[in-house]
Amino acid sequence: MRDDVVICRCEDVTYGDIVRAISGGLSTTEEIKRILRCGMGPCQGRTCSRLIARIIASETGATIDDVEFPVVRPPTMPVEIGVMADEHHED
Amino acid sequence: MRISEHPILDFDRGREIEFEFDGKRLVGFEGETIAAALHAAEVRVLRRSIKLDRPRGFFCAIGRCSSCLMTVDDVPNVMTCVTPLRAGMKVETQSGKGTIAPEGARLATGDAASEAIPSAVPLAIVGAGPAGLSAAIYAGRLGVESVVIDENDVPGGQLIKQTHMFFGSLDHYARVRGIDIGERLVQDLESCPARLLTGTTVLGLYDDGDAKALSLLKDGQHARLRARAVILATGASENVLAFENCDLPGVYGAGAVQTLMNVYGVAPGERVLMVGAGNIGLIVSYQLLQAGVRVEAVIDAMDEIGGYHVHAAKIRRMGVPILTSHTILRADGETRVESATIARVDERWAPVPGSERTLDVDTVCLAVGLTPNCELALMAGADGVYVAELGGHVARHDRDLETNVPGVFIAGDASGIEEASTAMLEGRLAGLAAAERLVPDADANALASLRQEAEDGLGELRAGPFGERPRFGKNRMFDLVNDTKDERRGS
Numbered sequence: 001m002r003d004d005v006v007i008c009r010c011e012d013v014t015y016g017d018i019v020r021a022i023s024g025g026l027s028t029t030e031e032i033k034r035i036l037r038c039g040m041g042p043c044q045g046r047t048c049s050r051l052i053a054r055i056i057a058s059e060t061g062a063t064i065d066d067v068e069f070p071v072v073r074p075p076t077m078p079v080e081i082g083v084m085a086d087e088h089h090e091d
Numbered sequence: 092m093r094i095s096e097h098p099i100l101d102f103d104r105g106r107e108i109e110f111e112f113d114g115k116r117l118v119g120f121e122g123e124t125i126a127a128a129l130h131a132a133e134v135r136v137l138r139r140s141i142k143l144d145r146p147r148g149f150f151c152a153i154g155r156c157s158s159c160l161m162t163v164d165d166v167p168n169v170m171t172c173v174t175p176l177r178a179g180m181k182v183e184t185q186s187g188k189g190t191i192a193p194e195g196a197r198l199a200t201g202d203a204a205s206e207a208i209p210s211a212v213p214l215a216i217v218g219a220g221p222a223g224l225s226a227a228i229y230a231g232r233l234g235v236e237s238v239v240i241d242e243n244d245v246p247g248g249q250l251i252k253q254t255h256m257f258f259g260s261l262d263h264y265a266r267v268r269g270i271d272i273g274e275r276l277v278q279d280l281e282s283c284p285a286r287l288l289t290g291t292t293v294l295g296l297y298d299d300g301d302a303k304a305l306s307l308l309k310d311g312q313h314a315r316l317r318a319r320a321v322i323l324a325t326g327a328s329e330n331v332l333a334f335e336n337c338d339l340p341g342v343y344g345a346g347a348v349q350t351l352m353n354v355y356g357v358a359p360g361e362r363v364l365m366v367g368a369g370n371i372g373l374i375v376s377y378q379l380l381q382a383g384v385r386v387e388a389v390i391d392a393m394d395e396i397g398g399y400h401v402h403a404a405k406i407r408r409m410g411v412p413i414l415t416s417h418t419i420l421r422a423d424g425e426t427r428v429e430s431a432t433i434a435r436v437d438e439r440w441a442p443v444p445g446s447e448r449t450l451d452v453d454t455v456c457l458a459v460g461l462t463p464n465c466e467l468a469l470m471a472g473a474d475g476v477y478v479a480e481l482g483g484h485v486a487r488h489d490r491d492l493e494t495n496v497p498g499v500f501i502a503g504d505a506s507g508i509e510e511a512s513t514a515m516l517e518g519r520l521a522g523l524a525a526a527e528r529l530v531p532d533a534d535a536n537a538l539a540s541l542r543q544e545a546e547d548g549l550g551e552l553r554a555g556p557f558g559e560r561p562r563f564g565k566n567r568m569f570d571l572v573n574d575t576k577d578e579r580r581g582s
Contacts, residue, residue, distance in 0.1 A: 006338045009150075009158055012142035015333065042157035042168065046328045047150070050462055050483055065477040069484050072469040074295030074306065078157075078168065083313050 007055070008048040010041020018052060022059045029053055030070045039070050042078045092358045093131050094382045099254050099268070102356035108178035125171035125182055126152065126159050127355040135340035135427040137161050137171060138185040146426040148340030152347030153249075154242060155328045155464075158338070161185045165196040172347075174198070175244070197311065208288065208307060208314040212238045213529050215305055215318035216285075217293050217467060220248020221511045222503025223324030224276040225518030226525070229541065230322075231283025233526035233533045238316065239285055240307065242292045247273030248326055249346065250511060252353040254381075255374050257512055269511060270353075276515075296321065296471040296499070303471065303498060320498045320525040323468050324518055327461035327482065327504040332366065335421030341428030345375045345458035352382045360454030364431045365389040366419050367458030370398035370510075370557075375458060376406050387450050390417035390433055392440055399557070418442060422455050431455050461508045465501060472496045476571060480564025481507030489572045491524035492517055500525055507568070509561045513552050519545040 003016025013036045026032050029039065029052050038052060039045030053067040094102065105121030112134060119128025126137065126149045136146040137159050149159035154173035163169040163182050167189025171182070177199055214230055216223045219241035227237045245251060253269020267275075280287065288309070295306040305316045329344035331337060343351075343359060345367070351357045363384055365376045368391035376386045389406065394416045396403050403413055420432045420442060435446035461482055468486035469475050473494035475484045485507050492500045502521040503514035523542050526533060553562040 001333060002335055005333050005335055006140075006143070006145065007333055009140065009147065009156070009338050012140050012145070042160065043155065044466075046462075046464075047156045047158075047331055050330060051333050064479070067477075069475055072466045074297075074470060075308075076294055076466055076470075077154075077292050077308070079294060079308060079313075080311070083308065083311055086313065 007051050008036070008038030008041065010043050010047070011037040013038045013048070015055065018055050019059060022056060027056060027060055027062075028068045029056065030068060032056070033070050044072075044076065045070060092133075092361070094352060094356045094358050096383070097356070098381055100353060100356070104356065108176065110176060110178065110180040110182060112182045113184055119176045121176070121178075123176055123355045123357075124152075125161070125163065125169075125174050125176050125180070127172075127351060127357050128176045129171070129182070130351060130359075131355075131357045136184060137340070139187065140338075141187045144187075145338060146340055147338060148343075148427070150331065150338075150342065150347060151329050151344050152350040153329075156331075156344075160189075162189050164198055166192045166198045169198060173243070208291070208309060208316060209238060209286070210315065211302075211317040212236060212286075213318065214238075214320050214322065214525050215240065215303070215316055216322045216324060217241075217305070218248060218324035218326055218503070218505070219243075219246035219287060219289070220324060220326055220503060220514065221250055221272070221276065222326075222505070222514040222518035222521070223248070223322065224273075224280055225515040226322045226324060226500075226502060226522035227285040228276070228279050228283055229519040229522035229545075230526045230529075231280075231285050231522075232541070233523070233530055233538065234284065235522075235526045235529050236284040237286070238288055238318075239280070240288045240291045240293055240305070240316075242290070244290050246277050246287055246289060250276075252346075252349040253511065254353050254378060272511070272515075293467060296323075296467045298471075320500065320528055321471075322492075322500040322502060322518075322521045322525055323465070323486075323505055324501075324503045324514075324521075325464040325467060325505040327463050327508055329457070330460045330462055332419070332457055332459050334419050336423060339422050339424055339428055340426065341424065341453055342422055342455045342457065345371050345456055348375055348454075348456050349378065352384075353378065358382055358384050359456070360428075360452070361385060362387050362450075362452045363454040363456050364419070364433070364450055364452045365456050365458060367391055367460075368393070368396045368398060368403070368413055368415065369458060369460070370402060372456075372458030373398040373402035373406060375456065376411060377402065377409075379456075380406065380409050380411070386411045387452050388433070389413045390419065391415050392418045392436055394438075419455065420447060423449075428453055428455055461504060463505050463507060465505055468494050468496070468499060468501050468505075471499050473499065473501070476568065478507065478564045478568055480560045481568065485568065487572060488568065490520075490569055492521040493524060495572075498528065507561060507564055513549060513561070516545045516549045516552070520549075
């Protein structure tokens with residue numbers, strides 16, 4: 001695959017970025033998420049996690065069952081900060 | 092391009108309304124989404140990406156992938172594939188992350204007098220698709236009060252775009268079109284002690300003493316709902332495929348194509364390359380032909396057609412070639428798909444040099460599988476296990492569809508990819524299991540016979556050759572659960 005193929009659309013992370021990160025020593029989706037931000041954009045990894053797990057498996061020789069997926073944290077969807085702030089308004 | 096004639100569907104379009112797109116006046120219809128109205132007006136680029144400045148359109152059209160974010164009425168990052176179009180809206184192509192909204196800017200929401208959200212309910216069901224509605228109906232039969240929450244304004248989940256008839260022997264739903272099944276389920280729900288909460292997103296699922304708390308977002312307001320049991324029927328997300336320019340506008344998920352043409356009556360393009368010859372790829376190809384769209388080819392990397400042969404035969408008769416052992420190498424075009432290049436693959440899935448062919452298409456439709464939406468279960472503490480036959484990572488659950496977190500159930504595609512008929516039966520089972528938990532004095536005989544009926548139905552649907560994969564996957568999952576239970580007993 002060409003290096004410039006976009007894997008994470010939210011954060012514009014390419015196949016080349018991920019392969020380089022793996023050859024630099026990263027081996028889990030969680031690590032790749034923290035360094036490259038894929039999975040931290042508005043879709044929260046729904047689009048790219050699966051692709052990244054496959055790339056890790058093929059680059060490291062692991063089976064996909066062994067690739068750990070990133071921890072899921074709330075909120076599931078982007079929320080305006082004002083919505084959360086409103087919670088604490090006293091009327 | 093709007094579809095004017097359709098053999099099955101009558102598009103009951105709402106009032107014609109004007110809106111503004113990048114300073115130009117455009118016309119759309121009330122009741123459609125911003126993205127659908129723009130697509131009908133030939134607008135494909137909705138935003139520019141944040142670092143590489145690449146053109147982006149929508150991909151999933153059901154509010155999952157976030158590829159469609161635009162600035163609307165000065166509010167950035169509006170998910171236009173699920174946001175209804177309103178008269179006078181100012182819609183702008185968004186560059187990168189957009190600019191923070193000026194103070195006071197708010198996206199207009201629908202009916203101001205929206206229903207109040209209760210603060211507690213015995214059973215909360217997330218997702219008003221085939222699994223969630225069935226769960227509410229069957230729990231309701233045993234007297235359990237429930238709230239069914241769905242982020243869409245219209246209940247029915249993905250049934251609202253399934254124009255094909257369902258196979259199978261599922262009592263009163265066999266030989267019925269998906270769109271009609273959805274309506275029947277909503278009708279059946281009316282006689283149940285269930286409340287439907289549409290336009291509501293569940294942001295999180297937490298422990299709350301001996302119950303669970305759901306964090307909800309409705310009309311820009313946050314609310315909290317406490318429930319003693321929760322059934323997650325959150326469906327699935329469409330898989331993407333990585334190839335050159337896979338993020339170019341015009342590369343759409345099969346579900347997105349169905350949403351566009353079957354819900355909003357908008358043709359996705361004029362000439363389509365379908366990637367994937369499983370049932371979804373074949374059915375959507377046929378639906379494209381029904382809508383008057385040309386399907387140049389259906390390709391699949393596998394060496395045989397994955398879907399029912401009756402579906403394959405139908406589209407072949409209409410002159411569509413189905414090319415097995417073929418893959419897509421790239422899509423090309425400045426700001427939208429103008430062509431796609433495919434190639435034959437060898438037995439190791441590697442493209443065969445010299446076999447490349449460029450097709451003159453304006454749309455690439457990806458029907459390459461779905462991934463279960465089990466985030467809420469994982470958030471609540473369920474174990475994620477990888478079961479390829481169920482579509483990837485799923486939340487560990489038992490035969491009652493209960494996850495390893497007591498009181499949290501998961502059903503339908505969210506628990507493993509199958510189809511709408513099995514989703515309904517799983518929903519019933521989860522509803523019954525939750526009811527058994529919530530109503531200690533429930534009629535045991537009634538419960539047992541309803542449960543048996545659903546289990547038999549599932550067994551029957553999974554008995555055929557196409558049920559082999561999910562059957563195998565589910566059994567692997569149940570074995571995992573038993574192993575852990577044995578471990579616990581042993582320790």
